Amino acid sequence: MTDSSEDTKGTAAAAPEKAAQPAAFLDVRDLKVHFPTDDGVVKSVDGLTFSLEKGKTLGIVGESGSGKSVTSLAVMGLHRAARQQRSKVTMSGEIWLDGKELVSADPDEVRRLRGREMAMIFQDPLSALHPFYSVGTQIVEAYRVHHAVDKKTARKRAVEMLDRVGIPQPDKRVDDHPHQFSGGMRQRAMIAMALVNNPELLIADEPTTALDVTVQAQILDLIRDLQKEFGSAVIIITHDLGVVAELADDLLVMYGGRCVERGPAEKVFSAPQHPYTWGLLGSMPRIDRDQTDRLIPVKGSPPSLINVPSGCAFNPRCPYADVPEDNLTRTVRPELREVGGGHFSACHLPQEERERIWTEEIAPKL
Amino acid sequence: MYSYIIRRLISAVVLLLIVSAVTFGIFFLLPKLAGQTTDQLAQQYIGKAPTPADIAAVKKNLGLDKPVFEQYWDFLKGIFVGVDYKFGPEAAKCHVPCFGYSFKTHIEVWPEIQSRLPVTLSLAAGAAVLWVVSGVATGVLSALRPGSVFDRMAMTVALAGVSLPMFFTGALALALFTYQWPIFERSDYVPLMEDPFLWARTLVLPWVTLAFLYSALYARLTRAGMLETLSEDYIRTARAKGLREGKVVVRHGLRAALTPIITVFGMDLGLLLGGALITEQVFSLKGVGAFAVEAINANDLPNILGVTLLAAFFIVLCNLVVDVLYAAVDPRVRLS
Numbered sequence: 001m002t003d004s005s006e007d008t009k010g011t012a013a014a015a016p017e018k019a020a021q022p023a024a025f026l027d028v029r030d031l032k033v034h035f036p037t038d039d040g041v042v043k044s045v046d047g048l049t050f051s052l053e054k055g056k057t058l059g060i061v062g063e064s065g066s067g068k069s070v071t072s073l074a075v076m077g078l079h080r081a082a083r084q085q086r087s088k089v090t091m092s093g094e095i096w097l098d099g100k101e102l103v104s105a106d107p108d109e110v111r112r113l114r115g116r117e118m119a120m121i122f123q124d125p126l127s128a129l130h131p132f133y134s135v136g137t138q139i140v141e142a143y144r145v146h147h148a149v150d151k152k153t154a155r156k157r158a159v160e161m162l163d164r165v166g167i168p169q170p171d172k173r174v175d176d177h178p179h180q181f182s183g184g185m186r187q188r189a190m191i192a193m194a195l196v197n198n199p200e201l202l203i204a205d206e207p208t209t210a211l212d213v214t215v216q217a218q219i220l221d222l223i224r225d226l227q228k229e230f231g232s233a234v235i236i237i238t239h240d241l242g243v244v245a246e247l248a249d250d251l252l253v254m255y256g257g258r259c260v261e262r263g264p265a266e267k268v269f270s271a272p273q274h275p276y277t278w279g280l281l282g283s284m285p286r287i288d289r290d291q292t293d294r295l296i297p298v299k300g301s302p303p304s305l306i307n308v309p310s311g312c313a314f315n316p317r318c319p320y321a322d323v324p325e326d327n328l329t330r331t332v333r334p335e336l337r338e339v340g341g342g343h344f345s346a347c348h349l350p351q352e353e354r355e356r357i358w359t360e361e362i363a364p365k366l
Numbered sequence: 367m368y369s370y371i372i373r374r375l376i377s378a379v380v381l382l383l384i385v386s387a388v389t390f391g392i393f394f395l396l397p398k399l400a401g402q403t404t405d406q407l408a409q410q411y412i413g414k415a416p417t418p419a420d421i422a423a424v425k426k427n428l429g430l431d432k433p434v435f436e437q438y439w440d441f442l443k444g445i446f447v448g449v450d451y452k453f454g455p456e457a458a459k460c461h462v463p464c465f466g467y468s469f470k471t472h473i474e475v476w477p478e479i480q481s482r483l484p485v486t487l488s489l490a491a492g493a494a495v496l497w498v499v500s501g502v503a504t505g506v507l508s509a510l511r512p513g514s515v516f517d518r519m520a521m522t523v524a525l526a527g528v529s530l531p532m533f534f535t536g537a538l539a540l541a542l543f544t545y546q547w548p549i550f551e552r553s554d555y556v557p558l559m560e561d562p563f564l565w566a567r568t569l570v571l572p573w574v575t576l577a578f579l580y581s582a583l584y585a586r587l588t589r590a591g592m593l594e595t596l597s598e599d600y601i602r603t604a605r606a607k608g609l610r611e612g613k614v615v616v617r618h619g620l621r622a623a624l625t626p627i628i629t630v631f632g633m634d635l636g637l638l639l640g641g642a643l644i645t646e647q648v649f650s651l652k653g654v655g656a657f658a659v660e661a662i663n664a665n666d667l668p669n670i671l672g673v674t675l676l677a678a679f680f681i682v683l684c685n686l687v688v689d690v691l692y693a694a695v696d697p698r699v700r701l702s
Contacts, residue, residue: 081605082614084511115608122606127599132621132696142607177697193607 022096024051025233026075026201031093031103033067033074040306044070046257047093049336052250054200057227057234059244059265061280062254065302068237071254072203075235076120077102077110097201116146119194123206125186129178135162136174139193146197161192165222184215188222195226202227203235208243220246241284245269253277256303256313259336263343273345273354275318278362286366296365312348320357324348370693370700378686385678390438393671404430410469410667428466441466465672470664475672478657485555485653489645490638492569493576498631501581505588506620512593520585527582536575536648543571555651572649576642580634587630591623598622625696632688639684640677 033045045067052058060068073079075097079089086107095102097118102110122128130138139158140151147154155174162170165188178186187207194202204223208216224247227234236247244251244265251268253261253276261274272278279298300317303309311330315321321329328348336344339351347354397407408424409416416424425431429440440449444464460466465475504524508517543549550571556564595601596619604618605611641655650656654673661669693699 076606078602078605082510082611111605111608111610113608114606120606122599122603124599128603130600130604130618130622131698134697141609145608179698190603193603 022051024096025054025098026052027094027096028071028075029094029096031071031074031095032091033070033079034090035088036090037306042305043257043308044305045074046308048254048257048259050250050252050259050262052201052233052235054233055227055231056249057236057247058250058252059248060235060237060252060254061239061241061244063239063298063302065305066254067257067305068254069205070257072120072205072235072237075102075201076114076118076203077107078114078120080107081111081114112146115142115199116197117199118201118203119197119199121187121190121194121202121204121207124210125183125190126178126210128190129186131178134175134177135181135189136176139174139189139196142193143196157196158192161196162189165189165192165195165226166218167192183211184218187211187215187219191219191222191226195230198230199232201233201235203237205237206239207236209238209240216243223247241280253280256308257305258313259344259346260314261343261345262336263339264341267341267343271343271355271358273339273343273351273358274314274347275320275349276314278358279317281366282362312346320349323353324350367693367700371690374686374689378682382679382682385682386442386675387438389671389674389678390441391434393667393674394437395434397667407667410665411467411472465675466668468666468669470666470669475668478669479654479672479676482652482654482657484557485651486639486641486646486655488555488558488565488569489572489576489642489651489653490635492566492573493580494631494635494638496573496577497579497581497584500577501584502588502620502627504581504585505590506592506615508585508589509592509596510615512589517589521589524582524585527578528586530579532575532579532644533648535578536572536645539571539575540648552650555653572642572645572651575648576638576645583630584627587627588623591626592619595619595622621695625692628688628691628695632684632691633681636681636684637677639680641673 028051029049031045031048032043035042035044048067048071050058060071062068070079074091075095079091080086091103093103097113100113102113129135133141136155136158139161140154143149143154143157144151149157159170159174162174167173167185167188173181173185178189181189187210191207202223207223208219211219220243223234223236226232234247236244238244248265251261251263251265252259253268253274255276261268261272261277268277269281272281276298279296282296283298285295298317299319303313303316309316309330311328311332312318312321312334315329318329332348334346334348336346338344345354349357398404404425405421408421408428408430411424411428412420429437432440443449444460444466446462448462449460449464449466460474461476463476465479467474468478471478504520508520511517540552544552550567553564553568555568558565592615596615600622601614601618604614609617639654641653641658643655643659645651646653646655647659654676657669658673658677660666661673
């Protein structure tokens with residue numbers, strides 16, 4: 001089942017024919033990341049296409065196991081960084097970063113881009129930082145991988161970065177170990193480490209999930225400020241729609257390893273076109289909502305990535321699965337179709353019907 | 367860091383005092399509890415047919431007639447300042463550290479042990495270097511390709527190494543490389559300073575046999591530790607920086623996996639320095655271990671006491687070093 005026939009208007013309009021060099025800064029086409037296991041092939045990402053320009057932020061949302069983290073690791077080339085990992089994953093499709101194709105590139109070439117042109121912030125900064133090395137040592141290391149400078153220069157750079165991300169007394173704290181930092185400071189240090197080489201692409205994988213709510217906002221502000229300053233492209237991966245509402249220009253909703261909805265953030269928020277997105281919005285707590293109203297969870301659990309449901313992967317959990325005729329939702333996989341203005345949705349419901357359900361049934365309850 | 371080291375040092379000294387008290391208590395109280403009189407103990411020192419006057423004199427000189435606490439105090443004093451024994455033809459000063467005289471040979475305990483130490487030190491140090499290098503290297507390589515042919519072969523060999531007793535592998539090595547093919551001829555220990563080549567040649571077989579036993583354990587330990595640390599988040603971070611895989615494995619993976627290895631290494635080395643009993647027997651090396659065996663066979667209390675305390679000293683010392691290394695490796699340790 002190929003899904004490369006995705007409509008290439010809108011955000012990906014600049015992308016011409018396959019194999020040609022794209023105009024977008026980051027262009028991912030029909031990306032598939034499969035993990036062969038004893039139980040079968042886990043199709044973590046199964047045909048994903050998106051693009052991103054410098055200075056823009058893309059939010060990828062979806063529940064656990066939807067393939068969003070696997071996507072980010074695939075862009076970073078981290079599924080194949082070590083030789084012993086390479087037999088455990090099969091990747092296809094294309095990832096173009098600034099004119100270079102990464103899926104077919106030599107892993108060592110991708111390694112040289114890692115940390116320099118693309119960097120990543122991880123979910124839990126305590127486990128993502130090495131407990132035995134000082135924060136400064138780890139930032140210095142990140143800098144010296146890509147810059148032939150002596151330790152003193154690199155250390156100055158590390159202090160500078162710590163200062164930039166808002167760590168007080170950076171010249172002293174640079175020698176502290178991660179366990180001596182608070183959770184928010186650790187994530188700041190992580191960000192300093194990711195940005196030390198001025199990467200043009202920053203991927204933040206659930207950057208605020210492990211943090212206190214008060215710290216979350218600070219970290220998001222920091223990421224936004226730094227993006228403005230450095231003009232880099234940012235991908236924010238999260239299950240928290242509140243996070244992307246703050247930051248993202250574009251939104252990509254993933255379900256079962258595929259994109260079910262994609263478009264400019266304000267459009268996806270104001271007029272979502274997929275029942276799964278409705279479900280995500282309905283399960284998000286809101287301060288302006290009447291307290292007697294209950295959250296509406298998405299019923300059921302995420303699909304198996306080995307035996308993905310036929311037709312629309314969301315059909316077992318979709319309350320509107322029976323609306324389209326001929327059992328269409330259970331037999332034919334819906335393709336992404338533009339609903340207008342660079343807003344795409346993969347759903348068999350007729351567009352008028354979707355708009356009616358959204359405005360009459362869903363929106364009033366949110 | 368320094369306060370941490372000082373704290374560990376103090377607790378090590380206290381521990382040694384406790385160990386010495388308990389050991390002393392066991393060795394000098396147990397004969398009493400077993401119904402042996404001090405006369406009989408003194409008789410052990412003199413030999414076959416003592417006169418009552420001899421026994422009285424020996425008892426007085428060795429302090430056997432004093433209460434046990436006083437005897438222990440004298441014993442401790444002897445270790446730190448020496449003791450003057452004034453009797454008979456061999457009236458002499460027992461030098462620091464004085465562990466007393468052998469009951470059987472009437473020779474000072476410490477110089478006897480001291481003369482055996484180089485053998486045991488050479489044996490333990492050489493074997494330790496061998497087994498750490500080979501064990502850790504094998505473990506790392508296995509962990510990098512779990513399930514590969516190399517991994518499975520290495521782990522099978524490791525299992526054999528752990529399971530086969532020293533007296534079997536040692537005897538086998540002797541049979542093959544000393545008698546069947548005389549590559550390493552049987553010879554007495556030659557001091558390192560005298561002839562480094564001969565020194566190494568006499569010790570190669572015991573080194574390799576000892577290292578085979580231990581490196582098997584270390585390979586398994588390293589492999590398990592590496593498999594665990596290589597799946598940690600900070601390894602992914604290290605890769606995300608663009609580090610070469612070799613650096614990721616060694617600087618980030620192995621460094622974190624080393625902690626349990628250091629712990630076990632301290633224990634193993636400490637135990638070995640107190641005498642490699644079986645190895646020294648198998649290869650007829652006259653080290654501390656052989657000395658201990660002789661002392662026990664001869665029921666020579668002062669010798670047994672001395673060698674036991676030495677072993678305890680090495681174990682405490684090695685653990686002290688391990689604690690300091692720990693703090694150097696893992697900065698989180700210094701806090702607690």
